[in-house]
Amino acid sequence: MDFYQLLKLFGKIKSPRIRLFGLYVMHTARRRYLGIYLDPVFSCNFRCKMCYFSDDEKRKEMHGTLSEQDMEKIAKALFHRALKLQIGCGAEPSLYKNLAGIVRLGKQYNIPYISLTTNGNLLTKERLYELAEAGLNEITLSTHGIYKETYEYLMTNGKHELFLQLLNNLKELKKKYPEFKIRINYTMNEDNTEELKDFWKVFEDIPLDILQLRPVQEIGNSEYQNFSLQKISELLDSVVTPLVEECKQRGIICMAPEQNNLETLEQDAPDKDKTFEELTYCYVSANACWNEDFDYHTETFESYCRRKRMGLYILRKLFSKTGGKLDKNKNVTRKMNYSVK
Template sequence: MSLKDARGRPLRDLRISVTDRCNFRCTYCMPREHFNGEHSFLPRKELLSYEEIADVVKSILPMGLRKLRLTGGEPLLRKNLVGLISLLRDLSDSIDIALTTNGALLKQNASSLYEAGLNRVTVSIDALDPDVFQAMADSTQWSPNDVIEGIMEAKRVGLGVKVNTVVKKNLNEDQILPLLNRFHELDVPLRFIEFMDVGNTNAWNLDDVVSGQDIRTKIESEHGQLTPVAPANRGEVAKRFTLPDGYEIGCIESVTAPFCGDCTRARLSANGSLYTCLFASKGNDLKTMLRMNATSDELSDAIQSIWEKRSDRYSEERSEHTESTRKVEMSFIGG
């Protein structure tokens, strides 16, 4: 069955937040002044169990689901994450299972993640300079080297690896070329992300956005002309380019070049709500159904109804909504 929303977009990707907690306090995601000792994180009983998450995935698989991405918060803070990966892999040999992480805990977990059935990992790192890294992560416990060691271990055990970097004006613009040069050496694809107005706490301002075009101009000034790469499939969020020697980079331009028209993603929050947009103001409660022992068919019917009504295109309408719409925090539903 091929499920389509009100704008004809299929449901191909499910992003699953397994926790709202994180060991970093990145200024663009979980700024410390809002996520401090007084912030109330979800109690354990409010989190979906791994079995409940697997039930949701099982109910969507017949609708054309192709990719799963485990997110957070920081997903490696959730105990026995490999148990969830094993459950998901048992549902399908062919579905692509990925993980997004800040990399701090990746080195010691990479092998077990791979053995459990994980295909790929995307690691977020915003600077190689230790001071800039710690300023953006708002943490002194880890260094860029810790993250890079995790990346290298993930590659060694056989995981596919990509790196994401959020670029914010006057903060880490000078890290664009050092990051590119380092990951070029490691042969790890790097994607630069425009600073987005996700949630309500990161003090987003358009003046802080470094556009994908400006990022590419900086890269071309040192490495020569970039060659565009055609999208591999519908819903690909990064505009991809190659350097003259074939190394690939990407730019995710949600602000300056929205891609709502091809968005194939749903997001499952850690407490069991299904969101149809990264910038949504509210989700659709599935946890209650799960805990009332809904059947797989009943879950499928509910999700089908939610998706068929979906018409979200926040990024294309950003000028109308940025000031007035309250949005779910990225740490709650993942990026």
């Protein structure tokens, strides 16, 4: 399955009503449409300055690990309706001992696309090959700097040399598993955006498939507090756009903001597709599983949807006056809109 072509196609559908209608058809036809975002362990070996793990008080609240027994129960309840499984969402998944076991479990339930989001410093060559052999489709590496100084300043506890070694290991892995996808997620701020002009000095020989450039957003009481997008906006034409164009020439999918995306963030505009997102987004950790009133020990996706009359709920949203758009007065978490190139 070409997940990113689906994402690109979906991005062309601007009408919330059409999106909800498509979702209703998939729901009634019992097709896969869930995106499952899984944190098997709620901890991190880094203290990235833009992340809530840099907050000592917040970090005290963040703990918990899913047992293998609970993982099997969650898989039985939800995995058969998953279009994508992303392992690693708000924490570092490589701290989980049986990471490859989760991938194998996902493949057992025929999930079409399984991705791992990680800082990568704990992934040895042996673990990488184990994950690929288990069926992992993609690895997403989070990085906040091109240069060693910036990388290690913003990614506290991170070692740039381990990151470079991981890139070399992935280059070798790609020779054996050519369909395996390598993705970089780069969070931009006023201190690291300009050095993107030297992106290819590090990644020239890496068979990169996807690059995501994501402007910084406030997520908790993080150590880094400069959330201004002004410099990013000023560097769009001179730094970001040339990088996007070079990616296009190299056949690399690039997800990057355009000026209107930055303006939307600055204005704190509501997310027009929040209803769709709430219906398709499924977060799982040791402390949460999908919706608050869902019990994976006793329910399945189907039994829960029958109990909640989910099909009728989607129809009501579809034919409501707002047509799936969010009430402007509703308080929501800001989401970033990207152009997929």
